[in-house]
Amino acid sequence: MKKGVVFAAALGLSLAPLAVQAQPADILNVSYDIARELYAQLNPPFQAQWQKEGGQSVEVRQSHGGSSKQARSILEGLPADVVTFNQVTDVQALANRGLVRADWQQAFPNQASPYYSLPSFLVRKGNPKHIHNWDDLARADVRVVMPNPKTSGNARYTYLAAYAFALEKFGNDQEKAKDFVRKLLGNVPVFDTGGRGATTTFVERETGDVLVTFEAEVNGIRKEFGADKFESIVPPVSVLAEFPVAVVDKVVDKRDSRKVATAYLNYLWSPEAQDILARNYNRVRDAKVAEKYKAQFPEVRLYTVELFGGWSNIQKVHFAEGGILDQVFEKR
Amino acid sequence: MSAGVLTAKVPGRRGILPGFSLTMGLSVSYLGLIVLLPIAALLLKASGLSWHEFVVATTSPRALAAYEVTAVSALEAVAFNAVLGLLFSWVLARYDFPGRRLLDSVMDLPFAMPTAVAGVALTAAFAHNGVFGQFLEPLGIKIAHAQPGIAMAMAFTSLPFVVRTLQPVIEDLDLDGEEAARILGASELQVFLRVVLPVIAPALIAGVTLAFARCLGEFGAIIFIAGNRPFETEIAALLIYIRLEEYDYGAATAIATVVLAVAFLVMLATNALQAWQQRYLDKG
Amino acid sequence: MLAAMTVHHRSHRQGAGTARRVLIGLAVVAAAVVLGVPTGIVFAHAFGKGVEGWWKAVSAPEALHAIYLSLLTVAVVVPINAVYGLSVAWAVTKFRWQGKKWLVSLIEVPFSVSPIVAGVATLMVYGSSGLVGEWLMDHDIKVMFAVPGIILATLFVTSPFVAREVMPLMQLQGTDEEEAAQVLGAGGFRTFLRVTLPNVKWALFYGLILCAARSLGEFGAVSVVSGHIRGETNTLPLYIDLLYHDYDSSGAFAAASVLTLLALVTVVLKAVVEGRRDAAHDDEALS
Numbered sequence: 001m002k003k004g005v006v007f008a009a010a011l012g013l014s015l016a017p018l019a020v021q022a023q024p025a026d027i028l029n030v031s032y033d034i035a036r037e038l039y040a041q042l043n044p045p046f047q048a049q050w051q052k053e054g055g056q057s058v059e060v061r062q063s064h065g066g067s068s069k070q071a072r073s074i075l076e077g078l079p080a081d082v083v084t085f086n087q088v089t090d091v092q093a094l095a096n097r098g099l100v101r102a103d104w105q106q107a108f109p110n111q112a113s114p115y116y117s118l119p120s121f122l123v124r125k126g127n128p129k130h131i132h133n134w135d136d137l138a139r140a141d142v143r144v145v146m147p148n149p150k151t152s153g154n155a156r157y158t159y160l161a162a163y164a165f166a167l168e169k170f171g172n173d174q175e176k177a178k179d180f181v182r183k184l185l186g187n188v189p190v191f192d193t194g195g196r197g198a199t200t201t202f203v204e205r206e207t208g209d210v211l212v213t214f215e216a217e218v219n220g221i222r223k224e225f226g227a228d229k230f231e232s233i234v235p236p237v238s239v240l241a242e243f244p245v246a247v248v249d250k251v252v253d254k255r256d257s258r259k260v261a262t263a264y265l266n267y268l269w270s271p272e273a274q275d276i277l278a279r280n281y282n283r284v285r286d287a288k289v290a291e292k293y294k295a296q297f298p299e300v301r302l303y304t305v306e307l308f309g310g311w312s313n314i315q316k317v318h319f320a321e322g323g324i325l326d327q328v329f330e331k332r
Numbered sequence: 333m334s335a336g337v338l339t340a341k342v343p344g345r346r347g348i349l350p351g352f353s354l355t356m357g358l359s360v361s362y363l364g365l366i367v368l369l370p371i372a373a374l375l376l377k378a379s380g381l382s383w384h385e386f387v388v389a390t391t392s393p394r395a396l397a398a399y400e401v402t403a404v405s406a407l408e409a410v411a412f413n414a415v416l417g418l419l420f421s422w423v424l425a426r427y428d429f430p431g432r433r434l435l436d437s438v439m440d441l442p443f444a445m446p447t448a449v450a451g452v453a454l455t456a457a458f459a460h461n462g463v464f465g466q467f468l469e470p471l472g473i474k475i476a477h478a479q480p481g482i483a484m485a486m487a488f489t490s491l492p493f494v495v496r497t498l499q500p501v502i503e504d505l506d507l508d509g510e511e512a513a514r515i516l517g518a519s520e521l522q523v524f525l526r527v528v529l530p531v532i533a534p535a536l537i538a539g540v541t542l543a544f545a546r547c548l549g550e551f552g553a554i555i556f557i558a559g560n561r562p563f564e565t566e567i568a569a570l571l572i573y574i575r576l577e578e579y580d581y582g583a584a585t586a587i588a589t590v591v592l593a594v595a596f597l598v599m600l601a602t603n604a605l606q607a608w609q610q611r612y613l614d615k616g
Numbered sequence: 617m618l619a620a621m622t623v624h625h626r627s628h629r630q631g632a633g634t635a636r637r638v639l640i641g642l643a644v645v646a647a648a649v650v651l652g653v654p655t656g657i658v659f660a661h662a663f664g665k666g667v668e669g670w671w672k673a674v675s676a677p678e679a680l681h682a683i684y685l686s687l688l689t690v691a692v693v694v695p696i697n698a699v700y701g702l703s704v705a706w707a708v709t710k711f712r713w714q715g716k717k718w719l720v721s722l723i724e725v726p727f728s729v730s731p732i733v734a735g736v737a738t739l740m741v742y743g744s745s746g747l748v749g750e751w752l753m754d755h756d757i758k759v760m761f762a763v764p765g766i767i768l769a770t771l772f773v774t775s776p777f778v779a780r781e782v783m784p785l786m787q788l789q790g791t792d793e794e795e796a797a798q799v800l801g802a803g804g805f806r807t808f809l810r811v812t813l814p815n816v817k818w819a820l821f822y823g824l825i826l827c828a829a830r831s832l833g834e835f836g837a838v839s840v841v842s843g844h845i846r847g848e849t850n851t852l853p854l855y856i857d858l859l860y861h862d863y864d865s866s867g868a869f870a871a872a873s874v875l876t877l878l879a880l881v882t883v884v885l886k887a888v889v890e891g892r893r894d895a896a897h898d899d900e901a902l903s
Contacts (some may be wrong), residue, residue: 445880
């Protein structure tokens, strides 16, 4: 009985600020952890546009966190109207449970990925170890910093890029490719859980010769640590990393917010939004905007995940427990 | 419910003070609602696993290595904290000196600092270009991104347990025994070892046990300093995190259950030891 | 007068010259190394962009909301856990009964549960696929990914602190004084207020401080149940994490320094209370 009183008191106290039920005049965008400033730039112009076109004001609420954690939260009831993630598998997890329609990748252009990036290199000034391509990372004298492929989508792309590179180099010989990736992972002294931790290790702890991370993160790194200490090396080949977006059908149907949610995601393909995205070092789909920022993005030949038979196959063969990653990711 | 059973079973023998049913009822309901219900729900989720799956998830070579790294580091951490905690709590409780209150204040910092902040700060101190690391690494002592870093992070985050468990007990110590021993010619060290330590030992053990349990579960501070290499510097909590990232609640819970069971058994053993000692003292 | 002096704590704080000096010296050096350096690093980073940058970071509306939310959580969690802790301690230390050690061990369980697991466990009860999740949804009661969820997860993690601090001392003090009060006709609650509580007040205080500190700093469990909605469900530690990940480490450490300062407030409070007590005792001794 007493516990009931105490509990009710706790609930009552804490429910107070939430008493007003949210109206569809706002939408919740659940996003990945390094997109805070990006969406802080994208939301105001969208809000202005929505106001101008429909005469209604809309507020875009933002949630940022690790993409898988965010997806788990949505599965457990976080009422996201839209998701803007950096891993296809995390949207797929929502689709598998019926929160997002099964053909979500067809709901928007470009497989529902308004911008993309690729695993790229950051080296110390002057590139003292002469690192230019993936095979340099497997050299015995090079220390590589990258996050843990088990906990970071960023690192999974790095793993795939290295694997794809090796397959090509060794004429599709799986064993040699495995061996190559084993050597590369053996050169990693620290596996931080995320891209940000790896950056700190490389920049502030002065550990390693090369940081492998999304090209788009170079922006943040320069902003935070200055542009003069490092050089960005874009390898001649890499993997296309998608940043998928989707409307969360179950939530928008309940909240009656489908219209604004869809408009919000469509806005990401508008020239205005594409320009903001490109300014933040994301590669964009709009041809004109891409042309404008050409100098910023060197030519790269990009593999896609289709090379590996799509994400579900990649999960099964490479990243699942006991998969190829576990086999090569072993004791030094 | 259990309170009622106990009341019926041993009437009168518990003592003359009132409030047993009230406090017991309140405690058990609250504990049940806030702590045991979620844990039961979690275990329910894990029970979806077959016995075979449970064994596979919890006894893979990688998991075994992670338990070992975690347990060894936790033992190192609490050994360090037993000494340091005793020193701090003794000095704080016994001596008056300028700055005592400041020293008292900073004892709780490890709890208030979010574990991730503590992890980043410790890594900064012990990395090869850090305040300590620049002197230690030339001597061949590698702490950041190696196993000792894990122990260091554990020691940092669990220190207040030892200090704050010992401190009130030392403050409350009866000085007569010590005075008597001194009058009889015992040295300060003898007084401490023979008179003080036996009295504060239960509190010391209690504090160390709590610290140990906390170390087993610590995650945020460690992942920054550990290196996180499988088989070398990967802790059990990281493995749980990895399984969660893979949407594998079953395996995550299975590993968490193993860690929890170990911690629970250690605490149960300590509490049993203390109960036994209490009875022994009561009889004597 | 003399009697008052001997029970007075200050009389404990003396000791032989050399040992005293050595031990104090050791403690100060150890504290500087183990606690001072990491704290110093936090503050050095926090002011990396100067006092102005620090102020800008901590006075941002989102930062202020995070501070508010963290304080609200502490304000709710600490009193609840104080009542629970005292109640547990009374039941365990003032009576003899079988199975005590089981209860004590169960009380301590949250210490050994990894905070993330604690968060997931809370989800398993109140999340949409949890035990009561559907019922909550049907009645439109928001628990997870809202403030109540943050409080529930924090309650879980911090529930043992007060109990754990108070129990050893109550155990040590036995039941004689309370029984005497009973014999003299004091009611149960009066006995507790007038006899037990004064005896354990410092242990209680340590428990409250630890509980408050841990509530302020809790990250893992809260991060699972918060939903991380900017300006709504980000506590101070979550906000720090967000800034850090978005390449604003000076902002992140500025927020962390606020957290450290908040933690120190509780301890300064203790120093004030202690000072007042000492003064009161001195007056008593002089009169």
